[in-house]
Amino acid sequence: MTAWRAAQRRKVRKAATALPETLANNETRAKETRAKETRAKGTWAKGTWAKKTLAKTRGGEANVQRILDAALAVFATEGFAGARIDAIAARAGLSKPNLLYYFRTKQELYLAALRRTLDTWLVPLARIEADSDPRAALTDYVTEKLEYARDYPEASRLFAIEVMRGAPVLKDVLSGELKVLVDRKVTLLRRWMAQGRLARRDPHHLIFMIWATTQHYADFSTQVEAITERTLHHPGFFAAARQSILDAVLGPEPG
Secondary structure, eight states: OHHHHHHHHHHHHHHEEEEEEEHHHHHHHHHHHHHHHHHHHOOOSSHHHHHHHHSSSSSHHHHHHHHHHHHHHHHHHHHHHHHOOOHHHHHSOOHHHHHHHOOSSSSHHHHHHHHHHHHHHHHHHHTTTTTTTTHHHHHHHHHHHHHHHHOHHHHHHHHHHHHHOTTTHHHHHHIIIIHHHHHHHHHHHHHHHHTTTSSSOOOHHHHHHHHHHHHHHHHHHHHHHHHHOOOTSSSHHHHHHHHHHHHHOOSSSOO
């Protein structure tokens, strides 16, 4: 019994000696976890993903944007499996260790690139509120989505690739945050339709139609150009595409 007690006292002394180091290690791990969660999560309510998650210095913000731009280009061309961190770092004009300071894994970087696209798409959708004019709000949303398809086609293609793969990285986001946002807008659209402020149709399919028609000009731009010999960069073609989509989305003026 005496030997047992002596052994117990030695364990207590050892634990007490190690406690400060243990607490320090735990705090370090906690900080790392919080930083990782911050980088991995975005917010649609407060603007772009980058504003929520970037380093606090101007140089850090610029580096993260360069990294995300480079990642988008590489992932859209090579896919997740084929993309290499070295290639992304080189395209961003940074060293690999510098890139890994901001994004510690390829999957974390891939998620960030996808989330930035979602943020850009869904901030305009989130801005549609009960006090909005229904037709003006949907017109603005369609216009912004089509402008994004014109200006950032690689982002749309990367998102399409992810979804066609079964959304292994984004599935939780799609069934969680995205679903919550869309459910809110579906409820609002139903209310406007019941009030006679919009033509009646299924609100889910109305939103899907906006996504499908606007993103088509990015995801299938090669086909569009082959058939029409024009792209959304032609002002007249952009205007015609926008008006055709709006005619389908809005329908006739309620009367």
